[in-house]
Amino acid sequence: MIALYVILGLIVLFAVLSIYTVKQQTFAVIERFGKFSRVTDPGLHFRIPIVETISGRVSIRVNELNVKIRTKTNDNVFVDLLIAVQYFVDGKDKVWDAFYKLTNPQQQMESWIFDTVRAKVPTMILDDVFEKKEDIATDVEQSLTERLQYYGYSLVRALVNDIQPDAGVADAMNEINRQQRLRVAAEHEGEAKKIIVVKAAEADADSKRLSGEGIADQRTAIVEGLRESVSKTSKTLGVEATSVMTLVLMTQYYDMLTDVGKNSKTNTIMLPHTPGAVGTIQEQIIASLETSKKVGVEE
Incomplete structure (x- = not known):
């Protein structure tokens, strides 16, 4: 009776150990006695316990690798670039390559990106690094595409997400712009x-x-x-017009003096105003009129 329970227990344990599941967008790598056996799709699967093991799981979802690189431009300015690379395992057929050919795919991609960027940027001045960052991204894509395909990966896009020159250079550029x-x-x-x-x-x-x-x-x-x-x-x-004109001008002259005296803001004006001054002013007015007449006759 005890032996029967033991056998039943082993059967249940064997059944439990043989069942495994694989998540969506993921593949499981099965090895038999340490040797590659097969790749299983997402879903419920069975394996032979002890004989077969799940060596690893490979996701085919898009991954992003961010690499920060410090290098020097052609005009001797140190600059930090943030390169983003989007990649994925190119289907079930490439799972074996992706799993067995590279121990650390991200570290290997970092090395390739470093090599490409540090070969490209030193040939450019700082302004060109900003203006032609798409050229840098294109070079990274071209460098990675063929290499990644050999290891079962496909490249979606390479992006230059950030460019940061030294703080002093950045301040100088901002000041120039200001x-x-x-x-x-x-x-x-x-x-x-x-x-x-x-x-x-x-x-x-x-x-x-x-x-x-x-x-x-x-x-x-x-x-x-x-x-x-x-x-x-x-x-x-019945008097001459000249005499009347003289009288009128004298009257206006006296009116002017009255207005000057009434206005408190008028500047001080020094005028001769002795009793004989009136006659002198009259003579000057008459002389002016006579001169005007002579000028008119000559013309």
Whole structure:
């Protein structure tokens, strides 16, 4: 009876040990006495316990390897590049190659990437590294594609995700960019100020032109009024027009003195105002009129 239980127990243990499962997008590598036997698909499977072992499992999902590389450009600037490589095992037929040909595939890919980038970047100046990073990625892809195929892998894409020059160089580049932007801003500000000055000058010119026209019209009206006043007075009183004009000018002169005295903000004006000064001013006005007449006759 005991022997029967032992046999049943061994059968149950044998059945349990023989069952195994494989997850989706994964393949299991089965070895028999240490030698490759087969590759099993995702799902429920059976194996011979002790005789057959699951040596490993290989995923065919896309993996990403990030490699940070420090190298020097052609203009002697040290720069750090972050290279991302996306790859996967190319189906069930390539599981054997991927599992047995490389012990550490990621470490091997890192070596190839280092070799490619450090051969490419030293031939480029720093600006070209930024502008032509796609060329660097293309070189990495070309370098890895054929090699990875031999080991059962396919390359999806190689990317240059980050470029970091030394901190001092990065600060200098930022300062250059800042100065360029300040220069552009200053140019725009200068153009704006120029427009303001030009418009102000044009407005001032228009204002002075209109002011001049107004003064001219004002003086024309004054002269016309004086002419009519002198003409009427000379006819009414029977005196010469020159005498009437002199009287009018003297009257305006005294009115001017009155206005100057009323305005507290007027600058100080030194005028001779002795009793004989009135006659002198009158003589000067008459002399000016006589001179004007002579000039008119000569013309």
